[in-house]
Amino acid sequence: MTLYLDTSVLFKLYFEEDGTHEIEKTVQSAETILLSEIANLEFRSALFRRAREKAIDQKTALLIIDCFKKDKEQYLWIPLNSMIMNTAEKLLEKYGTFGLRTLDSIQLASALFASSNDTVCLTTDELLKKFMKEENLIVQL
Numbered sequence: 001m002t003l004y005l006d007t008s009v010l011f012k013l014y015f016e017e018d019g020t021h022e023i024e025k026t027v028q029s030a031e032t033i034l035l036s037e038i039a040n041l042e043f044r045s046a047l048f049r050r051a052r053e054k055a056i057d058q059k060t061a062l063l064i065i066d067c068f069k070k071d072k073e074q075y076l077w078i079p080l081n082s083m084i085m086n087t088a089e090k091l092l093e094k095y096g097t098f099g100l101r102t103l104d105s106i107q108l109a110s111a112l113f114a115s116s117n118d119t120v121c122l123t124t125d126e127l128l129k130k131f132m133k134e135e136n137l138i139v140q141l
Helices: 007-014 020-028 038-052 058-074 082-098 102-114 126-134
Strands: 002-005 032-036 076-078 119-122 138-140
Touching: 002 007, 002 020, 002 102, 007 020, 007 038, 007 058, 032 038, 032 102, 038 058, 038 102, 076 102, 082 102, 082 126, 102 119, 102 126, 126 138
Parallel strands: 002 032, 002 119, 032 076, 119 138
Antiparallel strands: none
């Protein structure tokens, strides 16, 4: 099975939160894990937000980033290119008034680009999940 992970799911693989164990089990069965390049930035942003909120300290955040860097080669990365960005623009025009945000539009465009018949998209973001389903993607969680 091929899995597309948005950052909400990726983050739970490195920082234990509600749902982490379920996600770990699901990811273990994957042959391929797809990530959008935007996840590099979103992942760091999520960690430093936790540091600002005092859930972790900066040293721990940097250690988690080091772990993520070491794991990067196990993922198949969807590069941000003009096709992804143009699709994200169209998705914002289609769903922006319904709450689709900039970074989620890039995640959705990346998922659409990478999607095939056996690709399952994982997100814990309920709004993004709704838009993925609207675009006929297979979604779990």
